Amino acid sequence: xxxTTNSPTHHTSTIGAIxxxxxxxTELALLVFAVAIPVFAxxxxxxxxxxxxxxxxxxxxxxxxxxxxxxxxAVRKFAPYADPLLLPLATLLNGLGLVAIWRLDQSKLxxxxxxxxxxxxxxxxxxxMGIALFVVVLIFLKDHRVLxxxxxxxxxxxxxxxxxxxxxxxxxxxxxxxxxxxxxxxxIQPGEFAxxxxxxxxxxxxxxxxxxxxxxxxxxxxxxxPRGRDxxxxxxxxxxxxxxxxxxxxxxxxxxxxxxxxxxxxxxxERTSWIVFGLLMSAVGAVxxxxxxxxxQTRVQAWLNPMREYKLSRTVTHDGIVHSDQLQxxxxxxxxxxxxxxGWGQGHSDLIKFAxxxxxxxxxxxxxxxxxxxxxxxLIYGLIVERGVRTALAARDPFGKLLAVxxxxxxxxxxxxxxxxxxxxxxxxxxxxxxxxxxxxSVIANWALVGILLRISDTARRPAxxxxxxxxxxxxxxxxx
Amino acid sequence: xxxxxxxxxxxxxLLVLTLLIRDNWLQYVKADSLKEDQNNxxxxxxxxxxxxGDIIVGGTAVxxxxxxxxxxxxxxxxxxxxKNGPMWAPVTGYASQAFGANQLESIEDGILTGNxxxxxxxxxxxxxxxxxxxxxxxxTTLNAAAQKAAYDGLKNVGGKxxxxxLDPATGKILALASYPSYDPSSFAGNSDKDAEAWKKxxxxxxxxxxxxxxxxxxxxxxxxxxxxxxxxxxxxxxxxTSADQPTNSPLPWVMxxxxxxxxxxxxxxxxxxxxxxxxxxxxxxxxxxxxxxxxNDKMLAEAKKFGFDSEHFTPVRSAASVFSDDxxxxxxxxxxxxxxxxxxxxxxxxxxxxxxxxxxKLMKPxxxxxxxxSNLDPIEKTRPQELSRPLSTQNAQILQSMMETxxxxxTGTRAQIPGVTVGGKTGTAQHGVANxxxxxxxxxxxxxxxxxxxxxxxxxxxxDEHANRDDISGGGLAAPIARNxxxxxxxxxx
Numbered sequence: 004x005x006x007t008t009n010s011p012t013h014h015t016s017t018i019g020a021i022x023x024x025x026x027x028x029t030e031l032a033l034l035v036f037a038v039a040i041p042v043f044a045x046x047x048x049x050x051x052x053x054x055x056x057x058x059x060x061x062x063x064x065x066x067x068x069x070x071x072x073x074x075x076x077a078v079r080k081f082a083p084y085a086d087p088l089l090l091p092l093a094t095l096l097n098g099l100g101l102v103a104i105w106r107l108d109q110s111k112l113x114x115x116x117x118x119x120x121x122x123x124x125x126x127x128x129x130x131x132m133g134i135a136l137f138v139v140v141l142i143f144l145k146d147h148r149v150l151x152x153x154x155x156x157x158x159x160x161x162x163x164x165x166x167x168x169x170x171x172x173x174x175x176x177x178x179x180x181x182x183x184x185x186x187x188x189x190x191i192q193p194g195e196f197a198x199x200x201x202x203x204x205x206x207x208x209x210x211x212x213x214x215x216x217x218x219x220x221x222x223x224x225x226x227x228x229p230r231g232r233d234x235x236x237x238x239x240x241x242x243x244x245x246x247x248x249x250x251x252x253x254x255x256x257x258x259x260x261x262x263x264x265x266x267x268x269x270x271x272x273e274r275t276s277w278i279v280f281g282l283l284m285s286a287v288g289a290v291x292x293x294x295x296x297x298x299x300q301t302r303v304q305a306w307l308n309p310m311r312e313y314k315l316s317r318t319v320t321h322d323g324i325v326h327s328d329q330l331q332x333x334x335x336x337x338x339x340x341x342x343x344x345x346g347w348g349q350g351h352s353d354l355i356k357f358a359x360x361x362x363x364x365x366x367x368x369x370x371x372x373x374x375x376x377x378x379x380x381x382l383i384y385g386l387i388v389e390r391g392v393r394t395a396l397a398a399r400d401p402f403g404k405l406l407a408v409x410x411x412x413x414x415x416x417x418x419x420x421x422x423x424x425x426x427x428x429x430x431x432x433x434x435x436x437x438x439x440x441x442x443x444x445s446v447i448a449n450w451a452l453v454g455i456l457l458r459i460s461d462t463a464r465r466p467a468x469x470x471x472x473x474x475x476x477x478x479x480x481x482x483x484x
Numbered sequence: 485x486x487x488x489x490x491x492x493x494x495x496x497x498l499l500v501l502t503l504l505i506r507d508n509w510l511q512y513v514k515a516d517s518l519k520e521d522q523n524n525x526x527x528x529x530x531x532x533x534x535x536x537g538d539i540i541v542g543g544t545a546v547x548x549x550x551x552x553x554x555x556x557x558x559x560x561x562x563x564x565x566x567k568n569g570p571m572w573a574p575v576t577g578y579a580s581q582a583f584g585a586n587q588l589e590s591i592e593d594g595i596l597t598g599n600x601x602x603x604x605x606x607x608x609x610x611x612x613x614x615x616x617x618x619x620x621x622x623x624t625t626l627n628a629a630a631q632k633a634a635y636d637g638l639k640n641v642g643g644k645x646x647x648x649x650l651d652p653a654t655g656k657i658l659a660l661a662s663y664p665s666y667d668p669s670s671f672a673g674n675s676d677k678d679a680e681a682w683k684k685x686x687x688x689x690x691x692x693x694x695x696x697x698x699x700x701x702x703x704x705x706x707x708x709x710x711x712x713x714x715x716x717x718x719x720x721x722x723x724x725t726s727a728d729q730p731t732n733s734p735l736p737w738v739m740x741x742x743x744x745x746x747x748x749x750x751x752x753x754x755x756x757x758x759x760x761x762x763x764x765x766x767x768x769x770x771x772x773x774x775x776x777x778x779x780n781d782k783m784l785a786e787a788k789k790f791g792f793d794s795e796h797f798t799p800v801r802s803a804a805s806v807f808s809d810d811x812x813x814x815x816x817x818x819x820x821x822x823x824x825x826x827x828x829x830x831x832x833x834x835x836x837x838x839x840x841x842x843x844x845k846l847m848k849p850x851x852x853x854x855x856x857x858s859n860l861d862p863i864e865k866t867r868p869q870e871l872s873r874p875l876s877t878q879n880a881q882i883l884q885s886m887m888e889t890x891x892x893x894x895t896g897t898r899a900q901i902p903g904v905t906v907g908g909k910t911g912t913a914q915h916g917v918a919n920x921x922x923x924x925x926x927x928x929x930x931x932x933x934x935x936x937x938x939x940x941x942x943x944x945x946x947x948d949e950h951a952n953r954d955d956i957s958g959g960g961l962a963a964p965i966a967r968n969x970x971x972x973x974x975x976x977x978x
Contacts, residue, residue, distance in 0.1 A: 111559075112559070266492055266495075269488050269491075269492070270485060270488045270489055270492060271485070273487060273488050310523075313523065331523075334510065334518060335518050335519075335521065335524040335525075335526065337507075337510045337511050337515075337518070338510060338511065338514055338516075338517070338518020338519050338521075338524075339515075339518065339519045339524065340511055340515075341511060341512075341515045341516075341519065342511065342512060342515070351525065351526050351529060351559075354525050354526075369507075369510075369511060373511060374507060374508065374511035374512055374515075377507050377511065378504055378507060381500055381503050381504055381507065382500070382504075384500065385496070385497065385500035388496045388500070389493060389496065389497065392489060392492055392493040392496060395489050396486055396489050396490070396493075401485060404485055404489065408489055408492055411496070412492060412496065415496040415499050415500075416499070418499070418500075418503075419499040419500075419502070419503060422503050423502070423503060423506065426503070426506050426507060426510055427510070428502070428503070428506045
């Protein structure tokens, strides 16, 4: 299962080393950079746009530093053996995101169409809420295995969250995708939270059913085919994803949930056949829905020919479809950035207009920091994901492994789907870059996600209770390869 | 459970790798084409981010820049202004915040905005010394007095037309006027007023099509002015070796393969006339027959040497003039007197006059003399370039003297300038179905100073819808304009 089933060559990565360093000081040192870099970036934006260091520099720096400090102290106190990289990486992305959002707040164009203007202070508030939730997770979730108890409650919770945008009067249709709900002046994207809750459900469910799913199978053409009755769960999740696609017309959320499930199913059962099934089913589902859903068709058209869409958006069309030049504008932003970018505050990514600071925020980084900046950011995301998967490897219990890989996999898929969409690699979907983009739900949910990952890694790396002293121990010669 | 976990780790790595590859494709491989895409708003923003460099004529800028009201949503800081816009529009083109740019404003955009690669070194220096980016200047070859004479002349006549003047020895364009014209200042901004002005200038709403650059982009049947090319072909191919030997020209003359007589304008002495005499009174029969005798191939070869059938880049593109390549003898005869398919831009006919005046050497026409940085350091200077040699020196001099006779005592007497030798040729080209439309009045000419050098060659074409048809002739309408342009160039050099 966990460390016990490992081949001997790998056990250094999975056995909680006795007396392992907690790595908290490494984390603190990295955090200093994670706060300093955004502060410099912030000064840079101010100098580029207004020729002066922004007045809010000190409070912004102190605010971000304070939040990072609180998070660090919470980790030191409640999860001392947690992974040292995750918190600094998330802080860095969150800080850079704040700078980009503040930079777009300065755009007269975005102010005029009310997309930006005062979004940075709100994002800072959301960040504070996110870090508060992060701390709450560390304090109250003493052991991630507690979550196992709530497997089926999680299922119900996730379904409710996913269905909320469809409730009349609560849901909102923004640019064709129905993934938002409005409460008062706040709009919430329940899908971001559903991601975590669903991962808990899948992990709990698969931990129980994995043997049945893995062992009862027939071999056919080199693949282990599952029994008909074991197909049930994957069919249900598939159906739910299709329903999301049809009713909320959001390809991204649908792909994210189904992909997460397939990843977890594969890890739980070690059966490659599930991946094949998963890919086939998602292909059938996506093509099937796209054949009759005009919104998805528009997205695909816009992806295949963004220039045509740009031209249509500038003329009066009578086809009843909202044509958007956003993708073409984003591509221009990336292209105009080139290798090194125009520099903070000197690009024109505000031409993307709607969602320039949320779904399309990566284009601002692309234009102002260039290829170099985007590669750095993608690598930071890659590091977060790989630290998450490493946490799964290190975890000693199957539930922890499944939960960690589910959360990291979902995070990776989300980054891929959003960045790929903005860069024109795949059709655009309605999701946002974790930590970078403006949006409360996204920031808060992703801080909770990092909190859970830290909890699992803390449990994994925590030293095992010291074994009884063996007088022969010193006599034993250990030969290491 | 760890084996699939490792595979998932690899899978996630591949997802990131895919994104990295895509980003390299987008921001490295495709970067330049995306950056320079004319639909990319950044191109326009950069074009007006700093005061645009100027287009300069004779040491004076004919363009300018003003700061626009930048308080609202307008992301364009500066707006183009023009001095004497309608007069210079065929040279400068326009640069409009809302409607893009054309001609010099577009071709030399990199220099004018300061973003050209050739300014890289200077820009880097300026960046280090903290100076703002400034656009460079485009110094033209034009002659302000000649341009004014050309434009005013066309305007006084009041019909549609164009005039081009060249320096025969170098190919420098001295005047490039088109009428009716437009003021590029009127739509340089992006307000509703600018849009209204732009709309009014479009051909759809304005049948006069003022935005057409007639000097470079419109082809007209050249009429009798083409007889100069035909005469050159006769001399070059040895059909006749002198201007004063009688030609083999029966009158009346029936075109080969037809029963149609080629008519002359009125009762003029064309029977077996010498080429000098035939050019002086503009005999259709003599030059028609020369064309038919030489045949399509030889006529085409000569026309091509003068620049027909290809576009010219001055650097502003001029349309290709036409001399067809698949004609029978009677069609060749008609084409050789500038009718049938033959069509020429005013620039092309000026090139014909210039080649004759320059002793048979045709220079490539150009209008950009020098590109300069904002503090007037030269970046690039255009060197005169020989395009072809349509005539030998001897034949060119024969043709010069024939054209001089035309002005001295032929159809072109109104182009005479005291103290200056002027050679020219009139033309009256019919057009429209059954010649129903008003003909075009043409005049091409060159002036020669006492030292034998020729400082200017001109082509003028006028279409006058209001005038009495009989009044239209190259000699009457177009020749005085050509004379004034030549006088303006010569100035007090006589």
